[in-house]
Amino acid sequence: MALNDDTASSSTESAGGIAGALTAITTASSSIKNAWESSGGSTALSNIQANLPQGTQDYISDAKSKIFNRKQLRSPTVFFGIGEEKPFYFERVPSLITERLKHNISFFYLNYILITGILFCLTLLISPSAIIGIGLLGFAWMAVIRATAEGSMRVKGITITQKQASIAMAGLSVLVLIWLLSHIFWWTLSTSGFLTGVHCLLRDASMHKDEEDKVVMQGDLSLNEEESSFLNDANATELA
Helix, strand or coil, X not given: CHHHHHHHHHHHHHXXXXXXXXXXXXXXXXXXXXXXXXXXXXXXXXHHHHCCCHHHHHHHHHHHHHHCCHHHCCCHHHHHCCCCCCCECCCCCHHHHHHHHHHHXXXXXXXXXXXXXXHHHHHHHCCHHHHHHHHHHHHHHHHHHHHCCCCEEEECCEEEEHHHHHHHHHHHHHHHHHHHHHHHHHXXXXXXXXXXXXXXXXXXXXXXXXXXXXXXXXXXCCCCHHHHHHHHHHHXXXXX
């Protein structure tokens, strides 16, 4: 009974720790977002984008729609080759290995990005120092927002506007996050690189190469008497 009580207690503590981590991350992200909007950062970014040449804007928009197109995310059945006769095997011919790597990278790239993102989030949740640091950073943002709620604050006789405080906090946040998340970033990058590299090397997705070249035919096929009789005659000839 005591063992069961200890197990239940540890499970409760773990659940509470994860809930606290999620709360800290949510608080930090919402605080940074509010400060970013109040400082006019989103407006400045919109102005920069609006001043870009129309051709550049169209190119960026087209690239974003192509790269992050939902249709490019392959299903688990396709990703793991479920139902295929031999979805994974090691190719020994160098030219075929190169061709496979190129095809898998272009075909599964969005799945590889998703795997990297999931690994990053999972690693973040089991890193107490990063969670505590992000939580403290969120509280720092809240303190700055409250101190500059009236538009400015005074520090040792110096007046600091909300915009200046937000810019300074944004720079400090970048440095803190780089310091906190550097080991998580490199661990995630190495782990996801290994997993996606193995998949990319061994997954034989050659049967999906022509998938993007498929043309969906829609509409009714209307044939006159002459065309219909011609097709019927051709079919009769082939059968004979």
